[in-house]
Amino acid sequence: MDNVIEVNGLAKVYGNQTALADLDFSVKKGETFGFLGPSGSGKTTTIKILTGQLTPTSGEVKVLGLPFSSLRTSEYRKRIGVITDNSGLYQRLSVYENLKLYCQLYDVPLTRIEEVLKTVNLANEAKKIVSKLSKGMLQRVTLARAFLHEPDLLFLDEPTSALDPVNSMHIHRGLKKLNEKGTTIFLTTHDMSEAESLCDRVAFLHKGNIQIMDEPKQLRRKYSDHTLRVELKNGKEVVLANNSEGAQELYKYMSADQVISVHSNEPTLGDIFVEITGRELI
Numbered sequence: 001m002d003n004v005i006e007v008n009g010l011a012k013v014y015g016n017q018t019a020l021a022d023l024d025f026s027v028k029k030g031e032t033f034g035f036l037g038p039s040g041s042g043k044t045t046t047i048k049i050l051t052g053q054l055t056p057t058s059g060e061v062k063v064l065g066l067p068f069s070s071l072r073t074s075e076y077r078k079r080i081g082v083i084t085d086n087s088g089l090y091q092r093l094s095v096y097e098n099l100k101l102y103c104q105l106y107d108v109p110l111t112r113i114e115e116v117l118k119t120v121n122l123a124n125e126a127k128k129i130v131s132k133l134s135k136g137m138l139q140r141v142t143l144a145r146a147f148l149h150e151p152d153l154l155f156l157d158e159p160t161s162a163l164d165p166v167n168s169m170h171i172h173r174g175l176k177k178l179n180e181k182g183t184t185i186f187l188t189t190h191d192m193s194e195a196e197s198l199c200d201r202v203a204f205l206h207k208g209n210i211q212i213m214d215e216p217k218q219l220r221r222k223y224s225d226h227t228l229r230v231e232l233k234n235g236k237e238v239v240l241a242n243n244s245e246g247a248q249e250l251y252k253y254m255s256a257d258q259v260i261s262v263h264s265n266e267p268t269l270g271d272i273f274v275e276i277t278g279r280e281l282i
């Protein structure tokens, strides 16, 4: 499969502060790739480099087959979508007027506006002036704008950080739909459940380096302690080895009709991150 993003030996130093030390990774076409790390680990710096907003100190990047020197062209900008804190919306215009301007810029039919507003749960807010929107609504308009032109590659920096669970769900559904239609997604987050539900692969960034990179399912298996948690009817919980000995014990509990539920004791992505880096994801 083609790589949409290729990064080799990428470093970024601000003065005497090393934000990125030596990054190597690639993102495949059609993937949703999660770039995870605590505050200050270099997530935004990476997105800014990959979108041509910031020049790397050293290393090579190639995005959609283009070298860094071509990432400031309008040809590249038209093929990507970028969502960061900085909304770039016209404050005095309505939601609809903002999206209309964007449609005209990107040659998108106006009929698409209604469709994307539904996706982000803003169908009834089209006439609202942007300066009057709440932070969460603003975030959803920014997302709607990025959905409009169905870019080849979408960069999202903490896409649901200001959203309540219902609106996060709308955004997740929208992102999944967009991804099914062929958009590759590069997502930064420190919300591990978001990463688990959306990402095909995740990379853990810590101190400017990638510590580990894999599919969430593989990571959970790899870091599992291979035990099962069994909830019993007497209110107790027992932990059994996930092997033939554990199976015999489980059989005893089940034969005595003692078992309420059995769960595999897999760690969450957050647990794994803490284990690898010794640091909480905040």
Ligand SMILES: Nc1ncnc2c1ncn2[C@@H]1O[C@H](COP(=O)(O)OP(=O)(O)OP(=O)(O)O)[C@@H](O)[C@H]1O
Binding pocket: 014, 015, 017, 018, 019, 037, 038, 039, 040, 041, 042, 043, 044, 045, 046
């Ligand atoms: N313009 C800048 N000048 C100096 N240092 C900077 C600059 N921008 C970022 N840094 C530093 O680089 C490091 C990485 O910052 P970056 O914003 O990429 O992290 P992040 O993972 O996106 O954090 P957050 O989750 O808080 O947004 C931090 O130590 C930060 O202080």
